[in-house]
Amino acid sequence: MMSMQQQGLSSIHSRALRCAVAVIGLSMLLALPALSLEVREGAPDTYVVKKGDTLWGIAGMYLEQPWRWPELWDVNPQIDNPHLIFPGDRLTLSWVEGEPRLGVQRSRDVTLTPKMRVSPLDLAIPMIPLDEIGAFLRRHRILSADDINQSAYIVAAAQSHLVSGAGDTVYGRGRFPDDEPTYGIFRAGEIYRDPVTQEVLGYQAQDIGNAQLLGSNRADVVELEVTRVTEEVRIADRLLPPEERILDATFQPRAPDQEIRNGYMIAVDGGVSQIGTMDIVVLNRGARDGLEIGHVLAIYQAGELVFDEVAGDNVRLPDSRAGLCMVFEVAEKASYAVVLKADRALKVMDKVKNP
Template identity: 45%
Template sequence: MIKHIAMSLFFLLLSTPLLAKEVELNPEHPQQYTVKKGDTLWDISGMFLKYPWHWPEIWHVNPQIENPHLIYPGDELSLSYRNGKPVIEVNRGKRSVKLSPEVRETILDKPIMTIPLSAIGPFLSKPRVVGEEALDNAPYVVASADERLISGAGDYVYVKGIADRESDTYSLFRGGKAYKDPDNGEVLGYEAIYSGDAERLTKEDPAKVRLTYTNREIQVGDRLLEIEDQDFDLNFIPRSPEKPLNGRIISVFDGVSQIGQYQIVVLTLGKRDGLETGHVLSVYQAGETIKDSVSADNKDTVTLPDEHAGEAMVFKLYDKVSYAIIMKATTAIHLYDRVKSAP
C-alpha cells in the first residue's frame, strides 16, 4: 500500500519557508497565472522558479480557503514580495454550480497533480519490488485445469498455498532480476514481473482460480500476490531532501540504454535512507575512468568528475529501493549514474 503523505506534513512544508536557501526565480516568470486543467504542479513551479523543487519555500498558505495546500483549475496565482522575499499567493477561483428545481449539479474540480499520471500510472501498482522471501512464500500455480502448458485470460488454473488466505482477488507475478547495489553488492530486492489478475473460486488446496486478465502467458510456478491498494495520493510536493543522500540508478524500464525525460528508473535509495515521496534528486553522469596517457606509468588511470545530467523525483517507495521519474535531462543519463540530494 502506497503511504499517503499526511496533511500535517503539507502544512509544515508549505507554510514554513526554508529560509536557508536562496530562491531563484525563472527570469521569464509571470506575475500572475490562472491554473488550467491538465497543468501539473511541477510545470507551474517551473514557470515561477529556476528550480521547481523550491516551491515550498515561496508558497503562501491562506488558511481562510478550503484545502489551502492544494491547487485547483481556476485558481489565480500571484507573485509578490514579503520582506524582500518572493511568495506565491492563491486566489481561489469560482466553482461551477448549476441549480434548478429538478436537478442540482455541482461541478467539483480535482486538484492538479504533481506529475502526469500517464507517465507513472503503470508503475504505481505494477511491477513491484519484493524481497526474495515474498515470492518464495507466495501461493503459486501448480497446474492448469485442462493440462495446458501455458494459460491466458478466461482459463482456469490450480493454485497451491492460497486456501487459508482471506482475499479472493490476486495479481500474478514472475520473478525477475535482482536489484543490487553496484557499490557494495547488497541485494536490495527483486523485480516481480506483473503477468495478470486472477479470482479464487474455491478454498480447498490447491484452489481453483480463474484468470481474469493476462498480459503474458501464465505458467506453472508463477506466483500470486494480493492486489495493492489503488488509492494513490499524487498531490505530493516536490522538494529537496532534508539531508544529504547519495545513490545510483540501477534499473531503467523500456529497455533503453540512454534515459530521458519522463522515463522511470529504480534507485538504490528507499525508506531506510530517509527518502520520501516527492523528494527531488539531482542526477550526475558518472565520470569515466580512462588511461592516463601522460603518466610515465602506463598502468595509471584517472577518473573524470561526475557531470550534472538532470533531476529525478521519487514517486513510489520501498524499504531499500524506490521508483523515480526523470523530470529533466540536460544530457544523456545512463544506468549506474549517481543521484544526490538536489540543492
C-alpha cells in the same frame, strides 16, 4: 630543552586552540543565512491555472530550483484543501520581507455534491503527468524475498497444462486473504542489487495478468479462473492481492531531508540503453535511506578518465550534473523515480545525489 611539564601544557594549549577554532568555525557556518529562493526570470506575477498543468511545471515556471517549492508556496488556511491547486485558481507572486511567496486566489471553494463520485484529489492538478506513471504502477512492484516466499502461487493448471491463458482454470496454493476474490498474477523478474555492496534490494514483479477465485479460499488448494493475461501464465507464478496503487496528487517536490550517499540508477523500465525525460528508473535507495515520495534527486554522470601528460598518470574528471529525477514509489531498499530533466543521454549506473 622543554621539560615534560612544559610539553604537557603546550599540548593542552594546542588542543584547546584547535577546539576553539573548530567551535568558531562551526558557529560561523551555522550563522550563514540559508540560500535565498531564486525566482526564474520572466516568472509571471499572476497565473491562472489551466487543465493539463502540473505542479512540477508550475514550480519550474517560478523557480530555478523547483524542488524548493514548499518554501515558495504560501499556504492559505482560509480555504479548503490549501495544499492543492485546481484549474481556475489564480496564483499571485508577492514578496514578504524580501522573500518570494506564491499565493492562491480561489474564486470559489472546490466542493463536491453527493452525486459526484470524485474527491478533491481527482480535481486537483497532479504533481507530474500521471497517465504513464499510473500505467507503470499497475504493471510493476518491487518485491522483497519475504514478499515472494510468503505469497500464494499457482501450483497447477487444469488438464495438466504447463501454460494457461485467459478463461483457463488454474489452482493456487498458499495464504489467500479473507473476502478477496481477485488476485494479480506476477512473476519474479530482474534481481535488483546494490552496485557497491551487492546486497539484494528486491525483485522486479512482472505483471502477468489477473485471476478470479472460483470457490472457497479456505482449502489447501483453491480454484481460480484467469481473467487477463499479458503473456502465458506458468506454474509457480505468484498470486498477490490487489493494492491501491494510485499516485497521490497531494505530495510536493522537495529535496531529501538527509544526504543520499552512493545512490545509483540501477535499472530502467524497458531496458533501454539511453535514458531520457519521463523514463522510469530504479534507484538503489529506499525508505531505509530516508527517501520519500516527492523527493527530487540530481543525476550525475561519472567524470571521464583522462591521461595527465604532465604527471604521467590517469586522473578522473569531476562528476557532471546531467538531470533531475523524482521519486514516486518507495520500497524499503529501493525505489522508482521518473526522470524529469535530462540535459544529455543518461544511462544505468549514473549517480543520484541531493540536488
